[in-house]
Amino acid sequence: MKSDIKILAQTHIHTVYSAHAYSTVGEIVSYAKQNGLELVAITDHGPNMPDSGHEWHFANMRAIPHKIDDIYVLRGAEANIIDSNGTLDICDAFLKRLDLVIASIHTTSTIEPCEDIKKNTQTYLSVMDNPYVDIIGHSGWTDFRYDICEVLSCAKEKGVLIEINAHTVTTRPKNVELCREIAKNCARIGVGITVGADAHSAYEITEVSGATEMLYEIGFPEELIMNTSAEKLINHIAKRRGKTIDEYIK
Numbered sequence: 710m711k712s713d714i715k716i717l718a719q720t721h722i723h724t725v726y727s728a729h730a731y732s733t734v735g736e737i738v739s740y741a742k743q744n745g746l747e748l749v750a751i752t753d754h755g756p757n758m759p760d761s762g763h764e765w766h767f768a769n770m771r772a773i774p775h776k777i778d779d780i781y782v783l784r785g786a787e788a789n790i791i792d793s794n795g796t797l798d799i800c801d802a803f804l805k806r807l808d809l810v811i812a813s814i815h816t817t818s819t820i821e822p823c824e825d826i827k828k829n830t831q832t833y834l835s836v837m838d839n840p841y842v843d844i845i846g847h848s849g850w851t852d853f854r855y856d857i858c859e860v861l862s863c864a865k866e867k868g869v870l871i872e873i874n875a876h877t878v879t880t881r882p883k884n885v886e887l888c889r890e891i892a893k894n895c896a897r898i899g900v901g902i903t904v905g906a907d908a909h910s911a912y913e914i915t916e917v918s919g920a921t922e923m924l925y926e927i928g929f930p931e932e933l934i935m936n937t938s939a940e941k942l943i944n945h946i947a948k949r950r951g952k953t954i955d956e957y958i959k
């Protein structure tokens with residue numbers, strides 16, 4: 710069974726700013742153009758990740774134009790959630806300047822794995838209190854399980870999107886079932902999602918088939934996938950931020 714879901718607005722991409730990623734913004738845009746994408750979001754890790762750079766990276770992203778060679782470029786971040794109060798490792802003053810903020814748990818390096826579902830649920834609920842967070846990144850990690858109903862209901866209410874991460878689905882087989890369960894519940898509750906490539910080079914920005922095929926298999930409603938086009942994504946984020954399109958992205 711092959712999915713025909715097309716992800717034309719890629720929301721999760723790392724650049725050479727992260728030591729374990731390999732492409733520049735220019736290379737990413739050029740690969741996006743060659744492959745028919747409409748939008749790329751540059752979302753490097755916050756500074757608490759061991760291979761990340763200085764926080765000033767996020768302060769100065771206005772140096773990157775919002776449109777390069779007809780491709781929309783969003784200035785973003787994948788901030789690390791660093792404690793159970795939902796604290797992020799990028800300050801609000803810098804988050805405020807960004808177009809797209811993903812907040813993620815990385816039990817490999819920036820927060821301890823935790824089996825306490827109640828505590829993990831509270832962590833995610835607190836993260837969503839931060840008005841600058843647009844997307845909860847790859848939450849399908851089995852070493853940080855949470856109450857899916859409670860977190861997704863809050864996400865729906867606040868217009869926060871839940872990422873289905875293609876990288877997690879393909880490289881962390883033990884997490885596949887949980888990702889599927891999260892996706893099924895997003896469909897049931899009516900929560901918007903993004904399909905994130907979590908690309909670590911330009912050549913990975915179109916590699917989302919692990920996630921799109923899973924979504925196709927479970928009959929996931931396409932209207933809830935918010936990054937199938939640049940227009941759909943931009944409209945959603947601008948609206949939830951209470952801005953017009955022009956105020957959001959010029």
Ligand SMILES: [Zn+2]
Binds near residue numbers: 787847
């Ligand atoms: Zn991540």
Ligand SMILES: [Zn+2]
Binds near residue numbers: 907
């Ligand atoms: Zn990532």
